[in-house]
Each structure stands twice: as structure tokens, then as C-alpha cells.
Amino acid sequence: MIDNDLRMSGSDSPGEPAAHVGFLLIPDFAMLPYVSVIEPLRAANRLSGRTLYRWSHVSIDGEPTPASNGVQIQTDFRVGTDEHFDYVFVCAGGNPTLFKHPATFAWLRQLARRGVKIGGVSGGPYILARASLLAGYRFTIHWEHAPAIVEEYPDLDLRRSLYEVDRDRLTSGGGTAPLDMMHAIIAREHGTDLAMAVSEWFLQTHVREGTGSQRMPLRERLGIAHAPLLRVISRMEQSVEKPVSRGELARVAKVSLRHLERLFRQHLGCSLGEHYLALRLDRARELVRQSSLSVLEIALACGFASASHFSRSYRARFGQAPRTERLHETTAKRH
Template identity: 45%
Template sequence: MEILSVQDALRGHPIPATQHYGFLLVPGFSLIGFSSALEPLRMANLASDNRLFQWSTISLDGAPAQASNGIAIQPDYALDEAPAFDTLFVCGSNPIPPRIEPRYLNWLRHLARQKTVLGGICTGSYWLARAGLLNGYRCTLHWEDTERLLTDFPDIIVSKHIYEIDRDRYTCSGGIAPVDLMVALIGLRTGRNEIAAKVSELMVCERIRSTQDSQRIPLRQQLGTSQPKLTEVVTLMENNLEEPLTKEELAQFIQVSVRQLERLFQEHLRCTPNTYYLELRLRRARQLLLSSNQSIIDVAAACGFVSVTHFTHRYRAYFSTTPGRERRIGQPPNARSAVGRPPVQIS
């Protein structure tokens, strides 16, 4: 399959036939990611008055695939019944499971041998990496799972951009980032920027983001003002979860007094530095519990807790469940929202 550049299309290069996109729905896949990838293809057909794209869904054995929000989708094919695709996207799950069914990986390797273009949506890059299909490629995935991917595959190049197009690998982060990836691919596929722009307009997207856009909103943008000292200290916290720094050490690093440090957090984040730091550590612990095979004692140590008892007490206070139960259920907890959440007490 050849993906046209805009320049080739404008020179009269013939546009290829309808492209067939496949979407592999793994258990717990992100429904918003899948929908954000699918709808731009439908809009492109509408905007062009041509059937530029068709699509199919696949599950492991053809049984309904349940998304992370509980909604089930009846797929078109099982793995062993699926036809050839021009492009196949893995719609990754949240969280990434500790173990991936080998049949997924073998099938993806088979597609790669058939020269199928492969992509990952949300955490889909992890499936490709586990199958050994991202070696030498630049990729991205949801920012929460970047550390897991880098830990398990340290030689893979992972960016913080919302999407990456690297030869025959298309990857993007979660949420609505697939819209941006697909709009970019529609432009390449047709060689007509007006179709991509029309798709964006139909989807009420005020701006088409590029591959250079970052996933996370900078803290200064979240606050609505520039607070370099606060940004600096939060970065220090994020980089020192295993051995947490004291308030005095944090204040010294950014060259303010402890009182000034506390005032910054209270004024802009409506919490104390200790509360914010603890929340970072607990959320990191949840990621490790749901997406790794590390023991609970190792997770506790990796997130700066001196004992499993202390870790369990803090975890239950924040997530209303214990680490052990969290792992057994294997689903994200209903954490309290940041706004109006009672402060977590530090002992």
C-alpha cells in the first residue's frame, strides 16, 4: 500500500482504491479512542462524496468486546476470520494488562509480515511493542503509560506528542487525539487538505493539531498564569516519587522559604505540598498495581511508602479500596474528583 504525499497527489498521482481499516478491540479498550479514530473516516467519505475508507472491527474470538466503560461492541470478525487490511489499529486498554494473550501478538506479527500498516490507539503501542513491531520506530501512547512502555522496552523511541506517523507505524495517545491522527492521515490519503479541513469542521474541531503538539497541558496553562516556581517544584515531586523530598528540601531547591512554598500550593492548587505529593505517589502506585506484575511491597517501595501497612492505609483513604482488592478487581477505582476532595492527612 502506498500513502500519497500531498505533493504527489497534486501532480496527478492516481488516488488508490478504498482503504480498509481494521480496529482490534482488546478487552477494556478505550471507547472514546476508538470512536475518535472511526468517526473522521466516516466524515471523510461524507465530505468527499466518495468511499475513501471502509472499516471493520475484530476481537480475539469474535465475541463482543467490552470497553473500559462497560459498553460492549459486537465485532465483525474473529482473529482467524479477519480479511486483509490496508491498516490495522490496536485499540489499547486502560489499564494495560500484566499479561497479553499470545494470539494477539502472533496475529500482529503475521500482519506485519504481510506488509500491513500497523497502528496503536491510546495504549495500543504497548501491544505492538510486545509483539516486537516497534523496534526502530518512533511512537507514542497515553502519557500515563509512557513509563511502563519505557521500563519494559528501554530501546524504543517514545515521544510525548499526541500522535506519531513513522513510515508504516501510526500511533497516538488516548482521548480525542485519534481525531488529529486521522485528520492528518486523511490529508495524506487524499492529497487534499480541504477534505481534512472539512472533516475537522464537521467534527467541530476548531484547530487541527499537529504531531508536534504535546499530550499534557502544562501546569502554568492549567493555572491560567505563569508560576515558574510552582511548576519547578511539581516537576521535582514527579521525578522523586521513590524517595520523596521533604518540604524543606523542596523549598531549598527552588530557593523559597517553606512558608512561601505552602502559600504557592494553597493559593494555586488549594492544598498543601504534602497533600499534592501524596496524591502523585498514590496515583503512580495505582498505575503500577493495574499494569505491572510488581508485588504490592515493591509498588509501595517504588512510590516512597515505608511499609505495606502505611501504603494500604493511605491507599484506602484516597481510593476507598485496598491495593490488594484493587489488583484483584483489575479496574480503575472511582477516585474522588480533585475539586472538593477532602484533604489527605499525612502522619
């Protein structure tokens, strides 16, 4: 969603300088969300016939930065530059919990004190949280990183939306969600007509509201249309840390426990308990890959009473212990 008090950095006055947008590229950043921010700026310039925006790239050392797909982006500045920016978007992907660079966090805080609008896309909001720039703000992040950021920063106001613009903080999930965010920003700065033209330029026939969900509805994701069963699965997904009893789930479905078990077998090919365990282990795997929590902390966050029970269950589902998978993930990212 977008606030009504978003300040304008551009202007329709021909003599007004272009808004300078900085892209802070964190190694292993996700390419698609980055492109979904920068391309609307280019289109706005072309379709308006004026230079409304200009942009520069920043890296932690001033060297080219690799995206997660291996493409390297040349950078213009290094972290700490005194260059004037109106916006700075932090682009990150991979596992942003591994990024620990005090100079970057300090520079972002300095920019915020200067009144620069600070944004983050995909995993970028995690970097903003590490820099202590999200306290008191609504924000969102790619759903893959959401469990980890909730565990590390439980007091922050995370929304499971496509994008959030709260005063001078602009955050969006991954994929093409930034296209929708940039539509809203361009509309506020330079009018709805230009924003619509930009969206049509990219064949964006439907501009999504910021409050839209990042993930497909359960009905589409699982390919089932049984309403009581969908209610139960939704409740299960919302209750990973403190699993709900089978009796309570039957009450949610308004059927007997025996009938609910039959529904799981019929529609999902497994028992209620097997599906619930799989949900909890899938969430655990996200935390193993996307957080720095200990194995015991992950076990407790996913409803397991002990690290040993968790590790056995994890190995049975994924073929390796959580510590082993984390070691492989960390080693792969370093290479």
C-alpha cells in the same frame, strides 16, 4: 508527530482500490478513540465522493466485542484471518496489562512482516508493546497507561505526545487525539484540502500537532498562576521514583524553604510534603490499576523504601490496601 516518509496506501486515481482498514477490538476497549479513527474515514469517503477507505472489525474469537461503555460491536473476522489489510488499528482501554493472548500477538507480528501499517489508540499501544512491535519506534499511549508501560518496557521510546506516526507504526493517546492523527494521515494520502474538510465536518476548529501535550498545563489543571510554585510541582511530578529533597525544591523555586511551605499552604491548602506524598500515591494507584507489577515493585517505583510503609500510606489515602484494590479491579473487569 508524523514522519515525512509515511507511505501512501490510498490514491487519487479513480481506479485505485480503497485502502482496507482493520479494527482489532480488545474487550473493554475505549469507544471515543475508536470512533475518532473510524469517523474521519467515513467523512473522507463522503466528502471526496469516492470510496477512499473501507473497514472491517476483528475480535479475538470472531464474536461481538464490548466497549468499556457496554456497547457491543459486531465483528467480521477473528484473529488469524488471512484477509488483506492496509492498516490495522488496535483499540484497547480498561487495563490492557491484563490482556495476554499469544495468538493475537503472533497475528500482529505476522501483519507487520507483511508490511501492514500497525496502529494503536488509547491503550492499544500496550498491546503492540506486548507483541514486540514498538522496539525502535517512537510511540505514545493514553497518559493513564504511561506509568505502567514505562515500568514494564523502560527501553521503549515513549513520547508524552498526542500522537506519533513513525514509519509504519501509528499510535495515539485516548479521547479525541486520534482525530488529529487521522487529519495528518488523510492530508498525506489525499491532500490538505480533504483533511481540512474532514476536520471542519467534525467542528474541529483547531487541529493539534502530534507533539502537543495530552494533559492540561499545570496552571489550568491546578488553577494557580504562581510561576515558582508551578516549577516546583512540575519537578515533583517528574521525580516520583526518586523524590527530590525539600531543600532542592526550594532552590528550584528560588525562595526559602519556609516561604515555599507558605506557598503550598496558601495555594494548595496542604504542606509541601503532603502534596508530594499525594502525587506519589496517585501515581502508585495508576500502577495498581494499570499494571501487573507487584506491590513492592510499585512501592519502589513511587519512591517508598518498603512495601509496608507504602501499604499503610496507600490505605490512609484511599481507604483500602493496594492488594485489596487490585483484587476488586480485577474482579470487576472479569464481570
